[in-house]
Amino acid sequence: MSTDNQKVALITGGSQGIGKSIALNAAKRGIGVILTYNSHPEAGTAVANEIKANGGKAVALKWDSADVASFNDFASQVQQVLKNEWNRDNFDYLVNNAGIAQRTLIRDTTEEIFDQLVNVNFKGVFFLSQRLIPLIADGGQIINISSGLARFAFPGVAVYGALKAAVEALTRYFAKEYADRKIRVNTVAPGAIDTEFGGGKGDESHRRQIADMTALGRLGEADDIGLFVASLLSDDSRFLNAQRIEVSGGIVI
């Protein structure tokens, strides 16, 4: 596969689950991939190696969403990788996918849990986008991964759901402030997806319950989201901007 003039996507949390699927599917569409991992370097490297084994180009970098102080160094690393691997000084698509959940009822939510959720799911998204936007080509795109839980409420995920709603609002503000550079900013909100996220989707009866409240009658798989997000990473979506798209098989409708 030729990598001349290749479009390049940076996908956070590309080491497993939804982010891994986005990375693999973007690469299948001919996009160069910079993916990040945090606590599982071997998983991040394995995804990059899989892409390379299939003829694509990929680099895995360590990045911790909660460590804003390291973001300038991370941006420099990204710049270096772009120069070395693609002979470019910018990239085209940023997918803010990394995230964590912690199931706790409101009454049991400590300040520590609250701050951790804020740092990874919201503060990190804001400051990474702010720092990397100078490296995104004019006409590029940012996709923020939200959640169905920003639209409907289940017990135990109040802070997480509220932060995803905040990310959705942020999507519109970024679209507004970077319109002069024609950078499009959109949200993809997955429904319940069968990954390790927040400890996985639980026992058979819980999974059945989720399937029963979903019009298509099943939990989602990582590829349900990965295929869709990868399909947005092209000029085919060129007039889509400042939107939230829920990809959930029709959960809680």
Ligand SMILES: NC(=O)c1ccc[n+]([C@@H]2O[C@H](COP(=O)([O-])OP(=O)(O)OC[C@H]3O[C@@H](n4cnc5c(N)ncnc54)[C@H](OP(=O)(O)O)[C@@H]3O)[C@@H](O)[C@H]2O)c1
């Ligand atoms: N699964 C669902 O049901 C569901 C539903 C709606 C929305 N989502 C959203 O989809 C996104 C991906 O979820 P997933 O299901 O793929 O989860 P996952 O399987 O748990 O993967 C999470 C990814 O985020 C990375 N990550 C975790 N903490 C991080 C940190 N502090 N800094 C940087 N990266 C970090 C992980 O990297 P390491 O493993 O290397 O640490 C991993 O690559 C999240 O934003 C989540 O909120 C998921």
